[in-house]
Amino acid sequence: MKYVDEFRDGKLARRVAEAIGRAVEPGRTYHYMEFCGGHTHAIFRYGLPDLLPANVRMVHGPGCPVCVLPVGRIDDAIELARRSGVILCSYGDCLRVPGSDRTSLLKARSQGADVRMVYSAADALRIAGENPDREVVFFAIGFETTTPPTAVIIRQAEALGLENFSVFCNHVLTPAAISNILESPQVRELGTVPLDGFVGPAHVSTIIGSRPYEYFAEEYRKPVVIAGFEPLDVLQAILMLVQQSNEGRVEVENEFARAVSREGNLKAQTVVAEVFELRREFEWRGLGVVPYSGLRIKGRYAAFDAERRFAIAFRSGKEHPACECGAILRGMKRPRDCKLFAKACTPDNPLGSCMVSSEGACAAHYTYGRYRETE
Amino acid sequence: MKYVDEFRDGKLARRVAEAIGRAVEPGRTYHYMEFCGGHTHAIFRYGLPDLLPANVRMVHGPGCPVCVLPVGRIDDAIELARRSGVILCSYGDCLRVPGSDRTSLLKARSQGADVRMVYSAADALRIAGENPDREVVFFAIGFETTTPPTAVIIRQAEALGLENFSVFCNHVLTPAAISNILESPQVRELGTVPLDGFVGPAHVSTIIGSRPYEYFAEEYRKPVVIAGFEPLDVLQAILMLVQQSNEGRVEVENEFARAVSREGNLKAQTVVAEVFELRREFEWRGLGVVPYSGLRIKGRYAAFDAERRFAIAFRSGKEHPACECGAILRGMKRPRDCKLFAKACTPDNPLGSCMVSSEGACAAHYTYGRYRETE
Amino acid sequence: MCLAVPAKIERFLDDDQALVSMGGVEKVISLALVEGVELGDYVIVHVGYAINRIDPEEAEKTLALFAQLGADPEAS
Amino acid sequence: MCLAVPAKIERFLDDDQALVSMGGVEKVISLALVEGVELGDYVIVHVGYAINRIDPEEAEKTLALFAQLGADPEAS
Amino acid sequence: MSKKPYIRPLDFKHGCIDLTHGSGGRAMAQLIDELFLKAFDNPLLRQLNDQAAFDVPAGRMVMATDSHVVTPLFFPGGDIGSLAVHGTVNDVAMSGARPLYLAAGFILEEGFPLGDLKRIVESMAAAAEEAGVAIVTGDTKVVEQGKGDGVFINTTGFGVVPPGIDISGNRARPGDRILVNGTLGDHGVAIMSQRENLSFGTGIESDSVALHGLVAAMVETVPNLHCLRDPTRGGLAATLNELAQQSAVGMRIEESSLPLREGVRGACEFLGLDPLYVANEGKLVAICAAEDAEPLLEAMREHPLGREAAIIGEVQEDPNHFVQMQTAFGGMRMVDWISGEQLPRIC
Amino acid sequence: MSKKPYIRPLDFKHGCIDLTHGSGGRAMAQLIDELFLKAFDNPLLRQLNDQAAFDVPAGRMVMATDSHVVTPLFFPGGDIGSLAVHGTVNDVAMSGARPLYLAAGFILEEGFPLGDLKRIVESMAAAAEEAGVAIVTGDTKVVEQGKGDGVFINTTGFGVVPPGIDISGNRARPGDRILVNGTLGDHGVAIMSQRENLSFGTGIESDSVALHGLVAAMVETVPNLHCLRDPTRGGLAATLNELAQQSAVGMRIEESSLPLREGVRGACEFLGLDPLYVANEGKLVAICAAEDAEPLLEAMREHPLGREAAIIGEVQEDPNHFVQMQTAFGGMRMVDWISGEQLPRIC
Numbered sequence A, B: 001m002k003y004v005d006e007f008r009d010g011k012l013a014r015r016v017a018e019a020i021g022r023a024v025e026p027g028r029t030y031h032y033m034e035f036c037g038g039h040t041h042a043i044f045r046y047g048l049p050d051l052l053p054a055n056v057r058m059v060h061g062p063g064c065p066v067c068v069l070p071v072g073r074i075d076d077a078i079e080l081a082r083r084s085g086v087i088l089c090s091y092g093d094c095l096r097v098p099g100s101d102r103t104s105l106l107k108a109r110s111q112g113a114d115v116r117m118v119y120s121a122a123d124a125l126r127i128a129g130e131n132p133d134r135e136v137v138f139f140a141i142g143f144e145t146t147t148p149p150t151a152v153i154i155r156q157a158e159a160l161g162l163e164n165f166s167v168f169c170n171h172v173l174t175p176a177a178i179s180n181i182l183e184s185p186q187v188r189e190l191g192t193v194p195l196d197g198f199v200g201p202a203h204v205s206t207i208i209g210s211r212p213y214e215y216f217a218e219e220y221r222k223p224v225v226i227a228g229f230e231p232l233d234v235l236q237a238i239l240m241l242v243q244q245s246n247e248g249r250v251e252v253e254n255e256f257a258r259a260v261s262r263e264g265n266l267k268a269q270t271v272v273a274e275v276f277e278l279r280r281e282f283e284w285r286g287l288g289v290v291p292y293s294g295l296r297i298k299g300r301y302a303a304f305d306a307e308r309r310f311a312i313a314f315r316s317g318k319e320h321p322a323c324e325c326g327a328i329l330r331g332m333k334r335p336r337d338c339k340l341f342a343k344a345c346t347p348d349n350p351l352g353s354c355m356v357s358s359e360g361a362c363a364a365h366y367t368y369g370r371y372r373e374t375e
Numbered sequence C, D: 001m002c003l004a005v006p007a008k009i010e011r012f013l014d015d016d017q018a019l020v021s022m023g024g025v026e027k028v029i030s031l032a033l034v035e036g037v038e039l040g041d042y043v044i045v046h047v048g049y050a051i052n053r054i055d056p057e058e059a060e061k062t063l064a065l066f067a068q069l070g071a072d073p074e075a076s
Numbered sequence E, F: 001m002s003k004k005p006y007i008r009p010l011d012f013k014h015g016c017i018d019l020t021h022g023s024g025g026r027a028m029a030q031l032i033d034e035l036f037l038k039a040f041d042n043p044l045l046r047q048l049n050d051q052a053a054f055d056v057p058a059g060r061m062v063m064a065t066d067s068h069v070v071t072p073l074f075f076p077g078g079d080i081g082s083l084a085v086h087g088t089v090n091d092v093a094m095s096g097a098r099p100l101y102l103a104a105g106f107i108l109e110e111g112f113p114l115g116d117l118k119r120i121v122e123s124m125a126a127a128a129e130e131a132g133v134a135i136v137t138g139d140t141k142v143v144e145q146g147k148g149d150g151v152f153i154n155t156t157g158f159g160v161v162p163p164g165i166d167i168s169g170n171r172a173r174p175g176d177r178i179l180v181n182g183t184l185g186d187h188g189v190a191i192m193s194q195r196e197n198l199s200f201g202t203g204i205e206s207d208s209v210a211l212h213g214l215v216a217a218m219v220e221t222v223p224n225l226h227c228l229r230d231p232t233r234g235g236l237a238a239t240l241n242e243l244a245q246q247s248a249v250g251m252r253i254e255e256s257s258l259p260l261r262e263g264v265r266g267a268c269e270f271l272g273l274d275p276l277y278v279a280n281e282g283k284l285v286a287i288c289a290a291e292d293a294e295p296l297l298e299a300m301r302e303h304p305l306g307r308e309a310a311i312i313g314e315v316q317e318d319p320n321h322f323v324q325m326q327t328a329f330g331g332m333r334m335v336d337w338i339s340g341e342q343l344p345r346i347c
């Protein structure tokens, strides 16, 4: 597979790993946060920790849209799905996310709700066309990568004059979340969460470009390397971060130049800007309320906004009191620091969102890395 | 079972049979038509022909509401059932009746139509109440016995303010059919169908009383004995007919006095009169168009009339060209006279309506009496 | 035609209904079409509705007629 | 986050769609979010939409960087 | 630790089946562990392989299968679980065999309450225990809501025929006698009494029961038993017609000798049905030589499951293979196959 | 006339299953006659009894059951009919047994096209014929529209284990080698490629096939084979974890030695799935002593169904019974049970 296999080459990996080994300065520890769940997943799935020197530690960030979805929004989606006449369409990722009281869309479906898994946003639109006497709601989640397709189908729904289609919008913004982490007292003032730099998200950046990260480098003095999701990309980005750290540079570098430019995808940005506008604030699981961090559907497309159509109000859901997802998403704790990890909380019975998505730090750790602990 | 077992007593049966044997005059043949499918069924199921003298022959009449339902009305019902959103409720008897092209409600259901079998008319009303977002249509068939319950639920539907309930009315009238048979040229003028008298219907008469038959006795000079449906009732009625024939009497006698009066059930008659009115004509399978032989829902209850609600027009369906149901229902032919009988037409693959209902002459003959032919 | 069975009124229920019994079977039916039915009466039941009361004396008379046929071979 | 795969444009279809291939798999995707894509180009596909074109020269450069690490141990 | 702990035990009070219970992962393993293994426990099942292995002596073996799809799942006198055991045990037993092992395949509908499943599985276990058969291997599939009906259970049984026994549907000969072990139609009426649109009260319970004990007693007395069959779907009528076809004979039965409960007659009157066509799950039809009929009847009556046994008719020559019945009323009629399904009727 | 004629033959062009086909009457008899008996024809099935009777020698026998509920019913490389034969034949074969007989139970949904049923039944018959097993007894039930999903097929298989063979999931020992007979995930990907919301093009066909011939060749070369299992639902990951649990050992496999087709890798990339969790229907995992591994591999490779066989790892001591994998990239990771079901994902 072109552009895939080359970036998973084990032999090259050893070379990059050796280069990192040579680059790190003994006695110094390097803490880098991979913002993105895609990187977290790659790190565990390919066993990268085995290739990294002991003094390079990866901190798993909040970059999984499933993990950061607040419980209240899941509860809203479940309630929507249970309404008679409603077909709720959702990406497979959302089906097992626990809302309050261990319910999930999958459980709601098993109790009779009509929940359909879609692979593409376009499928939701098709389902609406095929079921004119049903209300079809697309439960939209995702970062900047996933937002443009949602914008496209909202415009198409209008063009088609679909009256039974709406979108429950939960799209969120990466830079706002990074700011929030960097603004947190632990990182900014107390230094209790040492962060020496960021591995920047690959696919988000294909849309928004690399420019938005320049602000972080300047304002917070943290190097950023945008990296692809293949394991060699990640290794290379780490090497580049180590080099910046060693040299005292604070720059935005782009390891994923094959798909990311400084400006990003202007066409996609335009579509998004036409359909969505910033929310004053949005709740992130783990991070709490983050200002200007979410999108909502503009008034012009109000007819397709499920929040208005079904009068969905923000509400807070019940999270498990002992769940440490919040601290984990901000890099303050690791999965094994949670008392519930691998005990009450497992991928089969997840208590927190980090255990649901295979990109969640807890799930990745449980599924791929658990053996390390017990050795 | 009181009022059942006593009337199935084999010992008594032999006595009555012997009495008939003694009563019949040698050299004379007695042809009596049992109008009613209930009697046809009893005759075959209990093996009455074995008990009757050879010169007493029973002619099976058109008294099965399933058998006389014209194909076009079945087609209408199937079409109704196939409409999206419609639940069609029907008595079990109607499910297998073939419409045009061998379709049936059962086949329509197997292809996805929502057809529900009900035991009582009241069940249809309950289903309408339970499915407020569906159109529930009750496919009503039957003679005078079955009409009053339909009238009751139409009045109840109005009282309950049900807006999703209607009745596809196919109720027909016994006396009109008897007149039609007696008026037919074969019976009236040519004498090709010898009819020496009628066994009158039991349950129909509980409602309409015995008086309506007095006209036939007077006008057409045919004795009538109203009889219950138990086999002893039938035997006794035959004995009474033989006695009338022998004595040259032409009277309406009532063997079923335990439940039939001269006036009938006035309360039921009143309910029917309030909800239904005569149709100028109605088509009977086998008999053709019979004037004033069917009922329709009065304008006052138009909201509950499926014919108006769904704009159902009379249409004629395709009957199998070789099917002799018509001649059989008028007593002109017997099942074995039909070329299709027990060959192309069997209860598993009925081609005509007489093969569908177990009260149909062909079905009763096939199921219970076929062995006689092959011996 | 018109399958109907004789059943005994066992209990009156709401909504003009009654519990009837017949041959070890109990069923709820409607009395909307009959008048003056009493506990212990037998009614003829069709599609869930009582359509008439059975007159026990008339029934006796009919049965007596059968019996008589046997007792007196000359009856017919 | 944002599972996406590089795929090759094999054929343009109606409605701003294209048939793409990747690792022996063919799939119809939307081109609504990209501009100027040509036959044979590689695009990054996410939830059924091409979200960007892959620049083959930049990809080569990145790969060259890895290779160089091995060839020249002093590179870092 | 030799066993993966399932941190949260299955919630039999509020839990439901979902698709994960059929997808080969830990949820499925947990369902098997905490429900099936526990209820059916036996060394063969504990092998936990994809198949059960057991030693058998040389001889004649039989295999029978039935899928069970009854509505409602719970009915007077049983449930789909006990029925699934009895139905297949009986098909095995109708060869004269001693049933030994059962395989059980479950098809569960998403959303089915775990509590109901537990009740059914435990009822199956109890029925198997009582019948002395072991459920030695199984399978569980889960289908989406609306693609199943709560639970379907397939059981396949395996048994050993004692030497010298040769029971088969093609062995009926003119002159043979036809027997049944008791009242007809109980199961079908018990089921119908619970159906939504029919619901009526009756003391009738399903006769569902394992018959191999009775069969063992019968073949001990009459090793030369010709035919055995359980008149399930289609009732006595279907079974007699099947046997008549298979043996190329006719039959003649006596209505007055058919054992029938009052409630079954009553329900059939109400619904316009014929008890000859109503299903049984604890009845058998036996055909034997005329001279064996009385000893066989006696042997049956001595067994708890044959107290109401009766000789109901005899086999006769008939090129048409018709089944006829002398009615209690005095006439003769045919007893044909059921046409379509038996629907409650008003005419 | 020794046989009731069904006046109208079944209409396989336009006809559909209705409830009468399951109600024990003539319609059911006709379906059995004109479809099942014709397709599966063999003397045991022709006995037409409620069970099949056959003679067996003394020895070790096995029984296995599987219900098949696949969507879509027809897929590249097979259909539910062939799958129902292979699935159970393989479960029997995974004990080293020679499969002899199958019982088949059909649950049909009202409205299912007779033509599709015929295609499925004939595919089953062909698969059975090719596998050399006879379908000797069966059962057919019909459920109402909306209470089934076209057709479900349960098959239960019966086979004989050759003397001296003792294959069981609890016999893996540290140091043993782990082998597979070919490429992984073909079946699951072939199925997914046809699913409504996923449909994608790929040359991948289901690997569905009967494996007992391969197994026979394997046990001939290595009679002391320790474990055999077919990695169906839950894929290779589920099977390795099951065996690790059952044998109380750990395992370690090499990613680079796993045989994988390009199209399977591609589809998994597209859908965010891991091929280790994707189902197979013509694959087996074998575990044997280290010294037997090479001869076994050779024997497998000589068989048409083992050409791409590979040694993929080894058994190791591990109190946690973990399955680990050396990634092709150079790191180590766990291969855990599947969690829930594997859903296509976007993140």
Ligand code: SF4
Residues within 6 Å of the ligand: A320, A322, A323, A324, A325, A328, A335, A338, A339, A340, A341, A342, A345, A346, A350, A351, A352, A353, A354, A355, A356, A362
């Ligand atoms: S292990 Fe579970 S409960 Fe603990 S932090 Fe992770 S997701 Fe939350």
Ligand code: SF4
Residues within 6 Å of the ligand: B320, B322, B323, B324, B325, B328, B335, B338, B339, B340, B341, B342, B345, B346, B350, B351, B352, B353, B354, B355, B356, B362
């Ligand atoms: S046998 Fe069939 S076709 Fe002939 S008259 Fe009777 S119902 Fe009509």
Ligand SMILES: [Mg+2]
Residues within 6 Å of the ligand: E064, E065, E066, E091, F050, F138, F139
């Ligand atoms: Mg069976």
Ligand SMILES: [Mg+2]
Residues within 6 Å of the ligand: E066, E087, E088, E090, E091, E232
């Ligand atoms: Mg059975």
Ligand SMILES: [Mg+2]
Residues within 6 Å of the ligand: E090, E091, E229, E230, E232, F050
């Ligand atoms: Mg049987």
Ligand SMILES: [Mg+2]
Residues within 6 Å of the ligand: E138, E139, E140, F065, F066, F067
């Ligand atoms: Mg299985």
Ligand SMILES: [Mg+2]
Residues within 6 Å of the ligand: E145, E146, E147, E148, E149, E150, F146, F147
């Ligand atoms: Mg259902």
Ligand SMILES: [Mg+2]
Residues within 6 Å of the ligand: E050, E138, E139, F064, F065, F066, F091
């Ligand atoms: Mg199995």
Ligand SMILES: [Mg+2]
Residues within 6 Å of the ligand: F066, F086, F087, F088, F090, F091, F232
């Ligand atoms: Mg299998």
Ligand SMILES: [Mg+2]
Residues within 6 Å of the ligand: E050, F090, F091, F229, F230, F232
């Ligand atoms: Mg298996």
Ligand SMILES: [Mg+2]
Residues within 6 Å of the ligand: E065, E066, E067, F138, F139, F140
């Ligand atoms: Mg069966």
Ligand SMILES: [Mg+2]
Residues within 6 Å of the ligand: E146, E147, F145, F146, F147, F148, F149, F150
């Ligand atoms: Mg369906």
